Amino acid sequence: MGQLIAGPFAAKTLADFGADVIKIEPPGAGDPLRKWRLLKDGTSVWWQVQSRNKRSVALDLKSSDAQEIVRKLAGEADVLIENFRPGALEGWQLGPDVLLELNPRLVMLRISGYGQTGPYRDRPGFGVVAEAMGGLRHLTAEPERVPVRVGISLGDTLAGLHGVIGILIALQERQHSGRGQVIDVALYEAVFNCMESLLPEYGAFGAVRGPAGSALPGIAPSNAYLCNDGAYALIAGNGDSIFRRLMAVIERPDLAADPQLADNAGRVARVGELDAAIGTWTSKRSVEEVLKALDEASVPAGKIYTVADIADDPHYQARGMVQSLLMDDGSQLAVPGIVPKLSRTPGEHRRQAPGIGQDTDAVLAEVGLTPQQISELKRRGVVAGGNP
Template sequence: MPGPLDGLKVLDLSRFIAGPHCGMMLGDLGADVVKVERPRRGDDTRALEPHVEGESLYFMVFNRNKRSITLNFRDPRAHGLLREMVKQADVLIENFRPGTMEKMGCGWDDLHAINPRLIMARISGYGQQGSMAAEPCFDGIAQATSGLMEITGDPDGPPTMGGTFLVDYATALYASIGILAAVEHRHKTGKGQMVDASLMGSAVSMLVTAIPEQAMLGRAMSRVGNRDRYSAPAQTFRAADGVWLHMVAGNDAHFPRLTRIMKRPDLLEDPRFATLEARMRNIPAIEAVVGEWIAGLPADEVVALLRQAELPAARIATLPDLLANPYMREARQIVETQHPKAGTVTTHGLTVRLSDTPGEIRHPAPMLGQHTDEVLGEWLGMTPSDVGALRDDGTV
């Protein structure tokens, strides 16, 4: 299936998650993404457990729809090869520590001079400039520094990290947006530009009202467990069979429907619960009433009743539950691809779908250097013996 970015040529020098997920987004949408890795070890995440037939699941999850070539950046000839490839690229993605590309003669000024149409996406912890630019950063540090950890978890427990690398994912998506916006702008000017995406900026962008509440009202947002911050009741409860479920019936459109299926019209007359404003002042009380009702029924029955009333509700899925959920296959949110070594690989599907050019999973994550000959042939006109000589020298 064609993708909307067919023909876009991307060099992806990035490692870990934020860069690779960005490159994969472009590849999922049809771009020709060439992942550039170190010879022998490649992206550090190739070493991360678990492996299947020697291939890291972690690497597979962030690198489908890419081809892999190797370049040894300790060898200045590799810098030259990269600059040759840049002449033909639309986009370059990197997430080295700021300054690293400059040391290779491949900073923004260098690459922009070689190819004024190039868009260079630079992903870092704190952005490319300023007093913190050189500091190392990971997702967890960004969650800690931004306040995201402070506002996650039980009010009586410690600050809690998200169970996934939510800042890395968000940064990958913001970088993708920046790249595509730069592609659009290039149609007007013929010129590429530098896209600066940071973990810290991405983390800070996801704080809902925490920043203005603190700055304008002096109110410090903190942890509320699984409660919605803006409506009640919206909470996680445990049903009679011990199964956890999450339900949302907090706003004034929802709450009357909840009282109907609970057969508790009296709650709508109760001044503690009649309006959203009142319920927000009496959260423990309304949660106690709803929790008691749910504790008397099996989870599936509660969820069915709530859904019949068009109230959002769901069991809290374990991973086996997720894989068994027929919706996930029907909607192609979970799909299979074939990997030459690892066999059938199960991953998430294409996330955003375009009606005319949906794109497809054209290939699973590449093996290290699988496409060095092919890509250097296509992009630079090199023959197999040219590439063989570079390989003998340790340049690729």
């Protein structure tokens, strides 16, 4: 229950590995994601990724009859995922007090901008705001420049992944207690949870980390270096032995042997000097020449991939990360593969993303509604879709 990104991403992840996911969406337009970004035959190609392996039931949740259908579904479900504003479910008499009474084994994942409690709980929350509040946006800039956003909805995706973790933990615990529980994921907290040493550095030293462009503050050398073909090589030479190999490749044995540069602390103190030396070397070579030399020396390095690079990369292809989906019109659509890779029970792309309410009739029949009852609910606009 919910729309767009965070909750549906969590459900997509579970669906990839065999969960029977029933997506509830409003009759008519359905989930707004169906019309986001680039469309093919009137539907977003993103939808084919976000809603693969799911079934769709179209319900008007403002209707008491639709709310009763949700209660029937929740009464038999293992997990309910929702990402409405806090209080929305309670307003429909679908809150945890009701649903856990009906099904004490139910695990409820609730994703929202600021969580179910606290002074900000009722504020509308989107991923970009969460990225800023979580501390990420402050760091994504060149010094003295306007902070930029990551070009994807990272806050939503991080929240979805944290939600999946919570679901798996709760299901594992349920094996012992026999009871479900509520998982409260806030978008900003999911971002904040990934901010590494940001808070302890402030707590211990009063240090407010600022933006550092392409560098990684406090770890050296690790940066993006311009090559003579205009591309950038990302080089991570921050391990002690890796650093010495890197210096050998760029023909700076003096730096490799310098005792002040033997550990990270010493290298951080002279990071400008190191970046200049590496940059001088890369500036005389193409990015492919740079990467070949560093790969031969076992120095971690890479180039900045565009999606065209991703689609053509043999490693992506060998690991099944670029898959081809046969569309209804006979065309092929490139879609991402499934992560993570499980040895015995790998995920699979079992079915295309559904049309709005495509599975309404089948799902409602599974919870005991007769064809006559379903027809009457359709006539009244409570449900939509399904069989003609």
